[in-house]
Amino acid sequence: MLTFQFKLFPNSSQHELLWSHANKLNWLYNYFLNQRIENFKNNIKISKSDQQKELVSLKETNPILNNIHSQVIQQVPLRLDRSYKNFFRRIKSKSTPGFPKFRSCRNFFGICYPQSGFKIQNNIFSTKVYGNIKFAKHRDIKGNIKQIYISNKNNKFFLNIITDATKSNSGIGEIGIDVGVKFLLTTNKGEKVKNRTDAKYYDKQIAFVQTKLTNLTKGSRRCKFLRKIIQRLYDAKVRKINDYQHKISYRFGSTYDTIYAEDLSIKTMSEGRYTNLNRSIRNTKLAQFIHFLSYKTNRLILVNPKNTSKTCNKCGKIHNIDLSVREIECECGNKYDRDENAAKNVYCLGQAILGHPEYIGSMTIQEALTFR
Numbered sequence: 001m002l003t004f005q006f007k008l009f010p011n012s013s014q015h016e017l018l019w020s021h022a023n024k025l026n027w028l029y030n031y032f033l034n035q036r037i038e039n040f041k042n043n044i045k046i047s048k049s050d051q052q053k054e055l056v057s058l059k060e061t062n063p064i065l066n067n068i069h070s071q072v073i074q075q076v077p078l079r080l081d082r083s084y085k086n087f088f089r090r091i092k093s094k095s096t097p098g099f100p101k102f103r104s105c106r107n108f109f110g111i112c113y114p115q116s117g118f119k120i121q122n123n124i125f126s127t128k129v130y131g132n133i134k135f136a137k138h139r140d141i142k143g144n145i146k147q148i149y150i151s152n153k154n155n156k157f158f159l160n161i162i163t164d165a166t167k168s169n170s171g172i173g174e175i176g177i178d179v180g181v182k183f184l185l186t187t188n189k190g191e192k193v194k195n196r197t198d199a200k201y202y203d204k205q206i207a208f209v210q211t212k213l214t215n216l217t218k219g220s221r222r223c224k225f226l227r228k229i230i231q232r233l234y235d236a237k238v239r240k241i242n243d244y245q246h247k248i249s250y251r252f253g254s255t256y257d258t259i260y261a262e263d264l265s266i267k268t269m270s271e272g273r274y275t276n277l278n279r280s281i282r283n284t285k286l287a288q289f290i291h292f293l294s295y296k297t298n299r300l301i302l303v304n305p306k307n308t309s310k311t312c313n314k315c316g317k318i319h320n321i322d323l324s325v326r327e328i329e330c331e332c333g334n335k336y337d338r339d340e341n342a343a344k345n346v347y348c349l350g351q352a353i354l355g356h357p358e359y360i361g362s363m364t365i366q367e368a369l370t371f372r
Contacts, residue, residue, distance in 0.1 A: 002142060002165045006135040008150065008157035014130050018111065018150065018157065021072075021129075024064045026109040028076045030102045031058075036080070048081040069117040069129060079112075108152030118148050125159055135159045154228075154235050174258035176347025178308065178339050179289060181280045184248060186339035188347040196244050199283035202237035206230055245289045253296030260350030261290055262305035262342075303349040309342035 010018060032051050039046045052074055059065045065073060083100040090098060103109065119126040123137040125148075143165025151158045176188040184195045209230050216223045252259060266287040294300045311318050314334040321328065329335045 002163050004139070004141055004161045004163070006137055006159045006161070008125065008159045009134045009136070010130070010157055014133055015157075017130060018152075019108070020064065021068050022109040022111060022152070023105045024062070024068065025073070025076055025111065026103050026105050026107075028058070028065070028073070029080060029109065032077055032080050033100055033102060036084070048077045051077040051080075067129060069113065069127070071114055071117060072111055075112045075114060111150040113148040115147075120145065120161070154231055173256050174260065174347075174350075175252070175256045176260040176343045176345075176350060177252070178342035178346060179261065179264070179286045180339060181277070181284050183339060184245070184284065184289065185252075186337075186343050188340070188343040190340055192339070193248055195284055196240065198240040198244075199237055199280075202233050202240075203279075203283070206233050206237075209233070241283070241285055242288075245285065245292055249289060249292035249296050253293055256297060258299045258301065258350075259293055259297050260301045260303060260346050261293065262308060262346055263302035264290070264305055301350040301353060303346055303353060305346075308345040308349075309338050311341075311345055312336070313341050313344040313348070 035051070036046055055065075055073055055077075059073075080100065087099055113127075117127060117129075120141070123135055125133045125135050141161055141163060143163030145161055145163055147162040149160040149162070151160060177185045179185050180195075182195060183192045186192045209226055213223060213226055216226070264286060266281065269281050290300075290302075307318055310321065312328070312330040312332060312334055313336065315330060315332040317330060317332070319328055319330070326338045327335070328338055328341065
């Protein structure tokens with residue numbers, strides 16, 4: 001499955017209608033959620049099919065629901081049912097449960113067309129309800145369209161098209177990478193890809209606007225206006241980082257068949273003593289980059305990151321050095337860049353794990369070096 005996202009350009013009447021229908025779907029979601037909670041208190045079982053059947057009577061009392069496509073409305077109880085299933089799945093896996101919450105009408109409730117009720121011709125998205133809406137078709141849509149989802153972020157509409165196409169990957173070879181703050185990644189072949197500095201720029205702009213909020217009355221027009229500016233700055237910051245990481249992950253994912261990377265705990269890394277370093281680690285979004293690689297390459301192997309940058313790749317000696325030291329000279333005569341050395345160790349660990357899967361999770365770098 002591939003997802004294509006395009007920006008939608010509805011006119012004023014279509015804009016108002018989309019929000020009106022989204023708010024009604026939002027109300028329907030909260031109605032069904034409250035129904036499930038009350039029935040649980042009274043020991044009454046209710047399923048998604050029961051709630052779907054109730055849609056017939058709800059349409060009679062709510063004229064707006066009659067104007068919304070039937071399959072779009074049926075997605076609401078399905079969406080709630082998935083939330084409940086995810087809640088119970090997280091309980092079984094002993095992770096944070098996260099019970100389904102009532103939704104605010106301030107947030108746009110996505111409009112989903114699962115099978116039919118729409119047409120796409122060139123750069124025109126057409127439905128019986130909303131008419132013809134132009135969208136920015138910046139690339140071709142591959143495969144057969146399976147689902148359409150209309151979303152909204154910062155009052156901008158987006159058309160998300162899900163198709164049955166699969167990503168073709170013609171990559172050959174394998175590579176080990178070390179991800180970091182200054183350099184997004186360093187390979188075992190010595191190639192380095194620098195991180196963008198967009199996050200620092202937008203953080204300064206956000207901090208400047210936030211200082212103007214201190215003396216304003218909460219809820220005033222000026223306060224609301226500045227909060228919208230801050231949200232737009234955050235949005236631009238995220239878009240810049242995501243766009244860059246998508247491009248880099250696509251390049252490496254399509255070039256190499258197998259990528260070895262560290263299984264990092266970003267949350268733990270960003271809770272250190274140094275505030276600026278913690279902020280930089282969060283801004284680089286390393287976990288997201290690894291996630292992008294996971295579905296853009298044929299095979300991603302994650303290895304134990306312990307001592308990958310401290311261990312000499314030639315003799316296996318561990319150097320207890322500070323993080324600020326970027327170049328290491330070992331007693332064996334090997335002088336190396338810290339990041340490149342880590343990438344080489346990751347590469348050795350990944351290859352050793354592939355050849356000896358019984359050592360997954362327990363293999364050390366010294367053991368991996370002996371398998372070379």
